[in-house]
Amino acid sequence: MDARRFDALTRLISIRDSRRTVLGFLAALPLLSRLPGWLSPEEAAAKDRRRRRKGRQKKRRNKAKGKRQRQRNRHACKPKGKAVVCAGTCGAVKSRQTCGKTVDCGSCACDPPCAVCFTCQAGPNTPGTCVPDPDQAGAPCGSPGQVCASDGTCACSANSCPACEECGDDGACAGCSGCCDGETCVAACPACTLCDDKQCVPCPGCCDGSGVCQDGDTNAACGKDGGVCEVCTAPETCGGGDEAGMCGCTPTTCAAEGKNCGQFSDGCGTMLDCGSCSNPTPVCASNICTACTTHAECGQDAICADGSCLACDITCGTTDHTCDAAALETALASGGAVVVCPGLYTGRISVKNVASVTMLGGGQGDDPTSSTVLRYLEVTNVAAFAMSHVRIQGFARTNCVADNGIYIEDSGATLTDCAIADIGPKFCTAFSTLRDSIVEMVDCLVTGSYLYGSGGLHISGGRLTLRRSSIKSNYTLDNGGGLSATDGALVEILDGTAITENRAEGGGGGINVGGGAEVRLHGSTVTGNQARKGADEGGGIYVGKTTDTPPVLGKAIISADSSVTGNVIFDVSDPNHTEPNNCAGPGTIDGICGP
Known part of the structure; x- marks a missing residue:
């Protein structure tokens, strides 16, 4: 016994363990393999009984397993048909194809043995002959679906092929x-x-x-x-x-379709109420709220202003759209905002001594069915006067029927989207005068006026600012066909404002700058104007002086982005004869005038 096994034996002896464990270890030792023989008779008998019991249990298990396997084999085995079993053989046949059963394959007198579907027919004095076997008729013979025919042919028939296959011309079943x-x-x-x-x-x-x-x-x-x-x-x-x-x-919704007003179909036969519109998008167009573009979209007694619908405070419902201005004058005298429906409002309108008033009209055109047209407007001592979408229409193209024009004095005024047209004729009580006031005109048109003292506008003192406006085709018997600034007035002409095609019998066909007054041009043009040839000329601009001693000069400042060109002077004896003349006068001109 080697040292390792001896140490293990001593450990087993030294611990309290079962005898079976110790004996099992000793039996594994080569020198002590016979040690079990030294056991007591009782221990040896017990061990033998255990061994025999295990043997009987194993034998019973193996027997049951074999029985189950034989049963499975019997159930699984399917014998082949006689045609297949007997093909090429004869006599009694017992094989796996017959599942252990004996099949009679006929006489063995035929050499070689008969093919499938045939059997050997032996005569008493003749060798055997292979003939079709009636017992094999209809039996499977070749590939799946092929059966033996009465003539011994192995081929498929109309009903012999597997499910969903057809019998082909070659006698074999196909897809x-x-x-x-x-x-x-x-x-x-x-x-x-x-x-x-x-x-x-x-x-x-x-x-x-x-x-x-x-x-x-x-x-x-x-x-x-x-x-x-x-x-x-x-x-x-x-x-x-x-x-x-x-x-x-599936019904849709107003929100899903991007609709926010009016009636709209949900696509399933029900009408949806998508709501109503209000300013600043008061018009429902294709079920979408939008800004208005015409007065008609706002309904009766309302106007469209900057995309919003506003109810009118003053209306003119006559068939010819002509009304007396008394009601409008009363409304303006009360101050505040006054919305005026389209119409021609005749008579003098005087607004005096009011802190603040705003007049909003229906448009600055000359058609009273769609625009608000006044004959004469006078504003005096009003701190804040605002007017938009209004036209002041005079009688310059007719006779002097009544007072007409616009007169603003000692006031602050803002005129937007306005028109001052045809003020006159000469010697009539007609004004286009801004006196000692602070006035701004934006997107306005001054045209067609025919006056004595000045053509389009006369600014006496105070200040005027013109933005994106046009002073065009006005006429005067004096100086300043388009505009005349006197008495220390300051005029700023800005943002693309154009002074064009005006005419003066005196100086300054476009602009007359009196002594002490000042005109500043920034980003604007003065062109196509005419002044009378003589001492006071200036087809475009005339800059004069006062009669004081010493005289006070006027001043014109022309920025680099402005243009004063294409203006002329005409000879009264021959009005068709003109000569280039852009600026003239003893006053000061700062900037380039002319080419």
Whole structure:
């Protein structure tokens, strides 16, 4: 015994363990393999009983296992037909093909043995002859589906092939050329079925009246799971109710369609109320609130101003759209905002001693059906006067019917989107005068006036600012066909304002700058104007002086982005004869005048 095993033995002896454990270890030792023989008779008998018991249990298990296997084999074995078993052999045959049973394959008198579907017929005095075996008729013989015919041929028949196969001309079964309805190969599947991978399967869609399977996803044929097709009628559509193959309708909403006003169909037969519009987008167009563009969109007794609809405080409902201005004058005298509907308002309108007043009209055109037209407006001692979308229309093209024009004195005024037109004629009580006031005109037109003291506008003292405006085609018998600034007035002509095609019998066909007055041009033009040839000329601008001693000079400042060109002087004896003349006068001109 080596040292390792001896140490293990001593450890076992030194611990309290079962005798079986110790004996098992000792039995593994080569020198002590006979140690069990030294056991007591009782221990040896017990060990023998255990061994025999295990042997009996193992024998019973093996016997049961063999029985189960034999049963499985009997159930699993399927004997081959006689044609297959007896092909090329004779006599009694017992083999795995017969599942252990004996099959009589006929006489062995034939050499060689008979082929499949044949049997050997032996005569008393003749050798055996292979003849068709009637016992094998209909028996499987070759490839699946082939059977023995009465003439001994091994071939398929109309009914012998496996399910969904066809008997070919070569006598062998082949795949279905049409479609299989489960057992039989057919040229076309039954009604309400489909051929899928050569198998007749239920229609996944719907069946129409002819039994033809439809996809089931159109309004003309809607359905599923092989049901009868339905015809969907508006507003329903196939799948429209969020369920495929069903007629339905999913209603939309105003928000989903981007609609916010008026009545709108939900697409399923119900009208939705999408709300109403208000300023600054008061008009409902195609169920969307938008800004107004015409007075008509705002309804009766309202005007469209800067995209909003405003109810009128003053209306003119006569058939000829001509009304007396007394009601308008009363409304303006009260101050605040006054909205004036389109119409021609005749008579003098005087606004005096009011802190603040705003007049908003219907437009600055000459048609009283769509614009607010006044004859004469006088504003005196008003701290803040605002007027927009209004036209002051005079009588320069007719006779002096009545007072006309605009007169602003000792006031602060803002005129926007306005027109001052045809003020006159000469020697009539007509004014286009701004006296000692702070006035701003934006997007305004001054045109067609015919006055004695000045043509388009006369600014006496105070300050005038012109932005994006036009002074055009005005005429005067004195100086300043387009504009005359006197008595220390300051005039700023800005932002693309144009002084064009004006005419003066005196100096300054476009602009007359009196002594002490100042005109500043920035980003504007003075062109196409005419002044009379003589001492006071200046087809474009005349800059004069006062008669004081010493005289006070006027001043014109022309910025580099402005243009004073194309102006002329004319000879009174021959008005058709003109000479280039842009600026003249003893006053100061700062900047480039002319080419």
